[in-house]
Amino acid sequence: MANEEIASAFREIxxxxxxxxxxxxxxxxxxxxxxxxxxxxxxxxxxxxxxLTDIPGIGKAMAEKIGYFMATGAIxxxxxxxxxxxxxxxxxxxxxxxxxxxxxxxxxEIGVESVEALEAAIQSGQAADIKGFGPKLLKNLRxxxxxxxxxxGLRLHMAxxxxxxxxxxxxxxxxAPAAAPAGGIARGMETIDRxxxxxxxxxxxxxxxxxxxxxxxxxxxxxxxxxxxxxELPIEIITVPPARFGGKLLLLTGSAAHLEQLKPIAExxxxxxxxxxxxxxxxxxxxxxxxxxxxALGLPMIPPELREGRGExxxxxxxxxxxxxxxxxxxxxxxxxxxxxxxxxxxxxMAEHAISLGLEYIGLADHSRSAGYAGGLxxxxxxxxxEEVARLNEKLAPFRIFHGIESDILAEGELDYEDELLGxxxxxxxxxxxxxxxxxxxxxxxxxxxxxxxxxxxLGHSSGRLLLAREPYEFDSxxxxxxxxxxxxxxxxxxxxxxxxxxxxxxxxxxxRHLLISIGPDAHDRRGLETLDMGIRIARKGWLTKEAxxxxxxxxxxxxxxxxxxxxxxxx
DNA sequence: GCCGTTTTCGGCCCGACTGTTTTCAGTCG
Numbered sequence: 195m196a197n198e199e200i201a202s203a204f205r206e207i208x209x210x211x212x213x214x215x216x217x218x219x220x221x222x223x224x225x226x227x228x229x230x231x232x233x234x235x236x237x238x239x240x241x242x243x244x245x246l247t248d249i250p251g252i253g254k255a256m257a258e259k260i261g262y263f264m265a266t267g268a269i270x271x272x273x274x275x276x277x278x279x280x281x282x283x284x285x286x287x288x289x290x291x292x293x294x295x296x297x298x299x300x301x302x303e304i305g306v307e308s309v310e311a312l313e314a315a316i317q318s319g320q321a322a323d324i325k326g327f328g329p330k331l332l333k334n335l336r337x338x339x340x341x342x343x344x345x346x347g348l349r350l351h352m353a354x355x356x357x358x359x360x361x362x363x364x365x366x367x368x369x370a371p372a373a374a375p376a377g378g379i380a381r382g383m384e385t386i387d388r389x390x391x392x393x394x395x396x397x398x399x400x401x402x403x404x405x406x407x408x409x410x411x412x413x414x415x416x417x418x419x420x421x422x423x424x425x426e427l428p429i430e431i432i433t434v435p436p437a438r439f440g441g442k443l444l445l446l447t448g449s450a451a452h453l454e455q456l457k458p459i460a461e462x463x464x465x466x467x468x469x470x471x472x473x474x475x476x477x478x479x480x481x482x483x484x485x486x487x488x489x490a491l492g493l494p495m496i497p498p499e500l501r502e503g504r505g506e507x508x509x510x511x512x513x514x515x516x517x518x519x520x521x522x523x524x525x526x527x528x529x530x531x532x533x534x535x536x537x538x539x540x541x542x543x544m545a546e547h548a549i550s551l552g553l554e555y556i557g558l559a560d561h562s563r564s565a566g567y568a569g570g571l572x573x574x575x576x577x578x579x580x581e582e583v584a585r586l587n588e589k590l591a592p593f594r595i596f597h598g599i600e601s602d603i604l605a606e607g608e609l610d611y612e613d614e615l616l617g618x619x620x621x622x623x624x625x626x627x628x629x630x631x632x633x634x635x636x637x638x639x640x641x642x643x644x645x646x647x648x649x650x651x652x653l654g655h656s657s658g659r660l661l662l663a664r665e666p667y668e669f670d671s672x673x674x675x676x677x678x679x680x681x682x683x684x685x686x687x688x689x690x691x692x693x694x695x696x697x698x699x700x701x702x703x704x705x706x707r708h709l710l711i712s713i714g715p716d717a718h719d720r721r722g723l724e725t726l727d728m729g730i731r732i733a734r735k736g737w738l739t740k741e742a743x744x745x746x747x748x749x750x751x752x753x754x755x756x757x758x759x760x761x762x763x764x765x766x
Numbered sequence: 767g768c769c770g771t772t773t774t775c776g777g778c779c780c781g782a783c784t785g786t787t788t789t790c791a792g793t794c795g
Contacts, residue, residue: 218778223767224767250768251768252768254767291793293794294793296791325786325787326786326792328785330785331785334784565795567780570780628794
């Protein structure tokens with residue numbers, strides 16, 4: 195916990211120093227230190243033993259800050275930087291096309307210190323006077339501002355989920371018989387605007403008081419507690435008597451469309467769905483869990499991820515709800531990075547962690563040579579890595595590491611190594627990391643060429659979207675999925691928090707199991723493996739069953755499958 | 767700010783793209 199907190203403080207220091215214009219090497223030093231801290235052991239113990247500086251990237255100055263934080267919970271330098279650099283400036287730096295250099299120009303030359311001020315300065319023509327701010331940049335900034343306005347107040351799912359889970363476990367530890375997140379978190383939405391937690395408890399006051407202790411700006415009633423969480427999301431904690439827990443959760447979880455469609459069905463069953471709680475006549479509906487609540491409406495339990503009013507109610511009535519993918523179905527993962535490129539953990543550490551999660555195999559896919567910024571592997575290093583993987587496979591058997599690469603898709607859709615070298619690998623994830631701005635036709639042709647390459651096993655994070663920060667790139671997805679299907683290329687559902695992909699339910703080939711999906715954690719450290727959970731939620735949201743997912747194959751099945759593909763590649 | 771060493775400071779990861787400018791600064795992955 196402390197590791198995470200200090201790492202995030204160091205990252206923030208790095209970002210703020212960059213905005214101040216400090217040396218990029220100093221900025222990077224904080225980033226590196228943060229990475230190492232996440233993978234480091236118990237900091238309190240390291241401090242006692244005076245071994246903090248044994249961590250690579252932690253020197254005298256960093257060790258001092260860590261010690262100070264452990265003792266007081268604060269880092270003075272960070273507090274100072276926060277005072278110096280207003281939030282508006284940090285927002286500015288988040289706009290696409292605005293880095294530290296241009297943000298400094300905006301501040302120094304026309305005194306712009308917020309997105310709103312930038313918008314006004316563009317409007318008035320003032321921004322166009324700055325050297326280097328031409329018409330195209332201004333146009334890009336305008337669309338960046340539009341995106342910023344659209345996503346204001348939204349946060350990534352995981353930020354809210356962590357807070358929700360903490361509240362749930364504190365409630366359960368305090369003896370509440372049940373507690374669960376509701377709303378967008380329960381439905382597996384990629385981004386959310388609030389955290390809602392429902393707690394079943396007869397005497398809420400003591401628990402609410404305990405949860406409110408130490409918080410500021412709380413708004414508390416006899417049954418509820420609201421405040422702004424660490425993620426800056428509004429948090430709503432709502433307590434109900436245990437007998438009404440199911441009904442309340444149902445009401446607070448379904449989307450507006452789902453609840454609207456549910457109303458007439460509830461009415462037929464004699465249940466009123468409006469108001470604060472579902473009611474039967476004058477009395478609140480008795481249901482201690484959601485399954486009982488749906489049962490009272492004459493329906494089977496509908497998984498929260500499906501409650502979007504997109505056909506799930508008819509499916510439930512007709513008994514055709516799919517048996518959605520679940521975490522225990524996942525037997526292995528592809529697409530992970532290691533310290534050989536820009537990962538934070540060694541191959542062995544990643545493998546050991548996967549073993550501890552009960553997985554049978556991982557697919558190692560470090561960056562390819564064109565990704566110089568990420569330490570992409572030269573042909574020689576890729577061969578050397580192959581030997582390392584073989585050594586580890588002997589050591590860790592029967593666990594298996596499949597040796598792959600995340601190959602950049604080059605300008606015209608080519609992969610990043612010669613065929614001969616690709617031939618020594620078990621699999622290839624092909625991903626776009628450059629030229630996001632190509633015209634739709636050119637981008638489509640490029641992607642089709644990549645997925646049709648016989649060496650390509652998986653198309654990585656295919657939308658190019660960065661949630662809350664960047665729109666996806668333009669391409670004809672139908673055409674690309676078709677090309678992928680005919681070449682047996684798997685489409686990755688990237689579980690990396692910031693790169694969740696498209697709505698898979700709309701792709702018939704996936705539903706008909708002609709196109710496999712890979713849950714790719716795109717993990718750069720051990721913690722990245724936990725984003726697997728998010729990938730599963732998004733898959734469930736896309737109505738995916740285990741048959742449509744590559745990662746539900748066992749180790750031997752994957753070995754055979756890759757072997758078959760290899761035969762086809764060499765004979766082609 | 768860290769590291770390594772040539773003990774006192776220089777090097778630290780890069781290459782392409784974009785939009786601007788007219789030779790390059792800034793951004794991005």
